Amino acid sequence: MTESTSVDETEVARFSAMASEWWDPSGKFRPLHKFNPVRLHYIREKACRHFGLSTSVSRPFEGLQLLDIGCGGGLLSEPMARLGAHVTGADASNTNIEIAKIHAGQSDIKIDYRATTAEALSKNGETFDIVLNMEVVEHVADVDFFMQTCANMVRPGGFMITATLNRTLKSFALGIVGAEYILRWLPVGTHKWDRFVKPGELELALKDTGLETTEQTGVTFNPIANIWSQSKDMDVNYMIFSERKKARPV
Amino acid sequence: MKNQTVAHSVDKQYFDLVVAGGNYVGLSLAVAIKQALPEIGVCVVEPRHQKELVKDSRSSAVAAAARNLLNVLGVWADIEPHAQPINDMVITDSKLSDVVRPTFLTFDGKLDDGQPFAHMVPNGVMVASLYQKALQSNVTLITGDLVSNFDLTASGVQIELKSGLQIRTKLLAAADGVRSSLRELAGISVVQVPYDQIGIVTTVAHERPHEGRAIEHFLPSGPFAILPLKGNQSSLVWSEKTYEAERLLKMDDFTFQIELERRFGRRLGDLEILARPRGFPLGLSLARSFVKNRFALLGDAAHGIHPIAGQGLNLGFKDVAALAETVVNAARLGQDFGTLDVLENYQQWRRFDTVQMGITSDVLNRVFSNNSEPMRFIRDFGLGLVDRIPALKTYFINEAAGGGDHAPRLLQGELI
Numbered sequence: 227m228t229e230s231t232s233v234d235e236t237e238v239a240r241f242s243a244m245a246s247e248w249w250d251p252s253g254k255f256r257p258l259h260k261f262n263p264v265r266l267h268y269i270r271e272k273a274c275r276h277f278g279l280s281t282s283v284s285r286p287f288e289g290l291q292l293l294d295i296g297c298g299g300g301l302l303s304e305p306m307a308r309l310g311a312h313v314t315g316a317d318a319s320n321t322n323i324e325i326a327k328i329h330a331g332q333s334d335i336k337i338d339y340r341a342t343t344a345e346a347l348s349k350n351g352e353t354f355d356i357v358l359n360m361e362v363v364e365h366v367a368d369v370d371f372f373m374q375t376c377a378n379m380v381r382p383g384g385f386m387i388t389a390t391l392n393r394t395l396k397s398f399a400l401g402i403v404g405a406e407y408i409l410r411w412l413p414v415g416t417h418k419w420d421r422f423v424k425p426g427e428l429e430l431a432l433k434d435t436g437l438e439t440t441e442q443t444g445v446t447f448n449p450i451a452n453i454w455s456q457s458k459d460m461d462v463n464y465m466i467f468s469e470r471k472k473a474r475p476v
Numbered sequence: 477m478k479n480q481t482v483a484h485s486v487d488k489q490y491f492d493l494v495v496a497g498g499n500y501v502g503l504s505l506a507v508a509i510k511q512a513l514p515e516i517g518v519c520v521v522e523p524r525h526q527k528e529l530v531k532d533s534r535s536s537a538v539a540a541a542a543r544n545l546l547n548v549l550g551v552w553a554d555i556e557p558h559a560q561p562i563n564d565m566v567i568t569d570s571k572l573s574d575v576v577r578p579t580f581l582t583f584d585g586k587l588d589d590g591q592p593f594a595h596m597v598p599n600g601v602m603v604a605s606l607y608q609k610a611l612q613s614n615v616t617l618i619t620g621d622l623v624s625n626f627d628l629t630a631s632g633v634q635i636e637l638k639s640g641l642q643i644r645t646k647l648l649a650a651a652d653g654v655r656s657s658l659r660e661l662a663g664i665s666v667v668q669v670p671y672d673q674i675g676i677v678t679t680v681a682h683e684r685p686h687e688g689r690a691i692e693h694f695l696p697s698g699p700f701a702i703l704p705l706k707g708n709q710s711s712l713v714w715s716e717k718t719y720e721a722e723r724l725l726k727m728d729d730f731t732f733q734i735e736l737e738r739r740f741g742r743r744l745g746d747l748e749i750l751a752r753p754r755g756f757p758l759g760l761s762l763a764r765s766f767v768k769n770r771f772a773l774l775g776d777a778a779h780g781i782h783p784i785a786g787q788g789l790n791l792g793f794k795d796v797a798a799l800a801e802t803v804v805n806a807a808r809l810g811q812d813f814g815t816l817d818v819l820e821n822y823q824q825w826r827r828f829d830t831v832q833m834g835i836t837s838d839v840l841n842r843v844f845s846n847n848s849e850p851m852r853f854i855r856d857f858g859l860g861l862v863d864r865i866p867a868l869k870t871y872f873i874n875e876a877a878g879g880g881d882h883a884p885r886l887l888q889g890e891l892i
Contacts, residue, residue, distance in 0.1 A: 246630050251769070251817035259817045266809040284515050284807070305810030332631040333812065452824070 245325040245332075248299030257411040258301060264445055264454040265360060265465070266305050269387060272441075272467055273356060276385055285310030293354040295344050295376060296362035300326035300337065307335045311356070315339045316347060344375045353379050357386040360465075363428070364390045364421050370431040377435035377468070385469040386437060389445075393422035396461040425466060432468055441467040490644045491517040491616065493803070494635060496623045496658050497651035498522025498529065500599070501775035501792040503606035503615075505649060507549050508800035510613040512892040513807055519616040519645075521623055521637065526607060529619075532599040533751055534677055535711045537562070537690075537703060539594045542793040544889035546602075554605040560706050561592035563688030592688075596703050596711060623648075623658060628770045632814070647814035649772045649799065651792075654761065656777035662768055670759040673698050674721035676714040678753040679705065680736070683745025686710055693739065700739050709750065714739065715758060725755050766827060767819035774799055778826075797884035798825045804892045825884070 251259045270286070273279060279286040288310035294303045297315035299322060307313045307330075315337050317323050323341040330337045340347075359376050366372045373388070380386050391401050398419050405411045429439050444460035447453075454463075493509060495502045498520045506518045522529065538546070538559070546552040610617060624638040626648060635643040650658035659666070686704040693700040698715030705711055714736075716724060724735055729749065737747060761780040766773045774795035781788055802822040806813040885892055 249630065251815050251820075256817075262817075263806075263809060263811070266811065270809060284513060304812070308810035308812075329631075 244321070245299065245328045248301075248325055249329055255299070255301075257405070260452070261445075261454050262301055262305075264456060265302065265389060268443070268456065268465060269302075269306070269356075269358065270309065272385070272387065276469065277355075287311035290355045291353075291381075292356040292358065293347070293352075293379060294358045294360075296360070296365075297326060297339070298322050300329055300339070302358060302360060303337050303339070304330060304333060304335055306358075307337050313337045314347075314352075314354070316342050316344065318343050344372060344379075348375045348378050353381045353384075355381055355384040357384070359386055360389040362390075363388060363423050364417060369423055369427065373428060373431035374435050377432055377437045377470075380437060380468075380470045382470050383472040385467060387465055387467055388428060389463070389465040390428075391417065391422045391463055392461055393419065393424050394461045397422055400462050425460060425464060428466055437468040437470050439466050439468040489642060491519040492645065493518045493647050493649065494623075494633070494643060494645040495520045495649045495651060497653065497775070497777070498524075498607070498617065498619065499651065499653070499775075500602050500606055500789070501796055502649070502651035503603065503610050504545065504549060504793065505651065505774065505796045505800060506615045507551075507606060507609050507613055508545075508796060508886060508892065509803055510610075510615055511549065512800070512804040514613075516807070517616070519618060519643065520610065521618045521621055523620065523622040525619045529607065530600045530604040532603060533679070535596050535598045535679070535703070535705055536602075536789045537594045538597045538602075538793075539790045540591060541883060541887035542790050543591075543595060545793050545797055545886040548886050548889060548891060549606070549609060551602075551605040551609050554608075555597055555601055556595075558601045558706060559595040559597045560704050561688055562594045562596065562690045562704060563592060565690045565692070567692045567694065569694045594690075596705050598705075623652075626658075626661065628662070628768060630769065633770050645770075645814075646812060647770055647772065647803070647819075649774060650777050651773075651775045652777055654776040654780045656773065658771075659763060659773055659777050662771050664768070664773065665764050666761050667764065668759060668761045670757070672718050673715050673758040674718050674725075674755040675758050676712070676716060676721055676724065676753050676755050678712050678714075678749060679709060679751040680712060680740070681707075681709050681748045681750055683708065683747075684743075686744060695739065702740065708744075710744075712736075712740075718757070721755050725753060766823040767816065769816040769819075770814040772799055772819050772822060794884070794887060795826055797886035798822050800886065801884045801892050825882075 247253055248255055250256075273290070274281050274286055277290070286309055287306065290311045292306050292311040292313050294300075294306065294313060294315045297303045297317045300315055303313045303315040303326065315323075315326055317326070317339075318341070320341045323339050326337070326339050330339070357376055357380050359373075363369055363372060376386060376388075391397050401422070402417060402419050406414045406416060425442055432439060442460065443465055444457045445454055445463040445465060446457040446459050448455065493506075493516065495506050495518070499522070502520055502522070506520050509516070510518050543552060546555060607617070618637070618641075621637045621639045621641065623635055625636045627634040628648075633645050633648045635645060635648065637643065648658070650656055650662070652658050685708055686702075688704050690704060691702040693702075697717055697720060699713075700715070701713040703711045703713070715721075724732060727735070732753065733747065733749060736749070740747060759780065763773050763778050766778050775792035776788065778795060779791060781791065799822045802818060802825070803813045806818040811818055
């Protein structure tokens with residue numbers, strides 16, 4: 227683990243500039259900002275229903291331990307912390323973690339950001355009520371191993387939400403050709419289509435982890451309303467909800 | 477500024493939301509958001525003191541949708557005893573010299589649910605009850621002070637008041653009227669179409685009861701609207717070419733009354749002018765954008781339209797309902813509600829409707845403020861059609877009432 231003891235002023239300035247880029251809703255990460263509400267809505271709804279939380283309070287997630295794996299600049303971590311969760315944001319990239327820390331500081335939000343990997347966290351024996359595994363699996367080398375590592379960190383009674391892109395002809399047309407080459411939403415090369423994962427493959431990876439996938443939903447974009455919403459169509463973007471049942475009382 | 481009064485102590489100088497402008501638009505936004513998110517800090521800054529604010533002697537037509545909003549905010553019960561329902565509406569098209577004014581369009585003023593589609597409400601009563609509600613809801617009210625400068629940054633807004641007070645916030649909402657200084661400070665330009673018309677506003681008492689009937693005479697110089705108030709009184713909105721309006725406003729009371737009676741007619745008997753007539757220049761103005769990162773325009777600061785359709789105030793309440801719902805939805809998802817991606821939803825929701833209403837009023841004004849015979853024929857033919865086709869009439873009345881399927885929840889009478 228690297229521990230930064232001496233603060234390099236120029237490094238901080240550089241990260242600061244990158245943080246404002248990450249968080250600029252009209253900048254490079256605009257697609258992610260547009261995509262965010264549909265994910266947030268799903269997480270909030272599932273968590274409130276699963277844990278029987280009140281939907282009328284401002285911090286319904288108070289007392290919940292949440293892990294945001296591959297947290298990037300903190301686009302999900304910050305809203306989760308605002309909703310009251312104790313958030314651990316993990317990202318393998320030191321740069322992302324520095325960006326996320328700077329922004330959380332500006333927003334006056336406490337988040338436990340760590341430049342680390344799922345494997346390292348799991349090895350430490352850390353567990354969470356909610357594990358968010360959003361838009362990460364399509365970037366990892368060994369999907370099965372990664373999914374199992376994440377699943378290990380879900381406490382009994384807790385759940386994991388995994389969001390990714392399906393490997394279909396349609397996702398090739400929309401997710402690669404459309405998003406990267408035509409609409410230029412994402413830089414060319416952001417995604418590799420052969421790394422996309424089918425929902426069945428995720429379920430299979432979770433088979434022996436004790437996690438059971440109880441719900442899945444598609445996410446589609448309506449270009450006329452310029453809005454993302456949940457849908458039955460799982461051909462491109464989708465999310466799955468997997469829970470670990472509480473241990474039976476002995 | 478020595479005469480600044482602060483309703484609650486402002487020791488904590490951070491608020492989640494700051495509203496500039498404490499008239500009905502600004503106050504109802506503060507109350508609506510506070511109602512849904514009681515734990516957040518909301519501050520309203522208004523240059524006038526409460527006493528001056530509630531002194532507004534004008535009355536406004538409050539459409540059914542706006543009434544729903546006032547009802548959900550818990551102020552309609554206080555307003556209703558002072559509100560005159562509009563039971564029906566008559567539109568005539570005539571020249572000043574016409575002895576008989578032909579009626580071209582009549583509206584029964586009831587909606588499907590039997591409620592009147594609009595009420596005439598004294599502005600002062602409306603502002604006073606919203607002010608009280610804001611105090612009860614723990615909104616911080618700073619009166620006698622104004623936003624003199626602000627700095628929009630990625631993470632927040634640094635606001636400076638004229639008194640020197642410094643406030644930080646996540647979102648600055650500007651409801652500071654047609655000549656919004658905040659809009660200018662934010663660098664948002666305005667598209668303006670001046671009309672060379674002045675709206676003369678006054679209140680009259682008349683001998684006979686109006687029976688809740690609103691009348692709009694489309695005279696060649698512009699519309700002349702008679703709107704019923706409580707008792708044997710009516711509010712007048714009288715549009716004239718600028719030079720003619722200026723001449724009328726300079727007249728002595730006796731001559732002015734003669735001119736007024738020529739237009740008002742004798743239907744309600746003898747008239748008595750109760751309030752000094754005041755002139756308001758008419759025109760269409762539309763802000764090029766309603767939002768920036770951490771900044772939102774609403775009410776007349778976002779759009780000023782011709783009062784021909786009586787929709788200025790109601791558009792303002794629609795802005796309130798849409799912005800409040802946008803902010804509350806974002807907060808419930810844990811989002812920072814001051815950011816542009818959130819505020820764009822408000823703009824998307826409101827701009828189309830505003831532009832459409834602005835164009836409609838503009839076209840109506842142009843078509844009606846015209847003395848040429850062919851034009852008169854066209855509009856009379858058009859109005860006659862509207863009167864004869866029930867579906868078209870229902871559409872117009874529902875539009876005027878401000879309803880619709882995609883209306884924000886407050887306008888449909890629901891909590892956010």
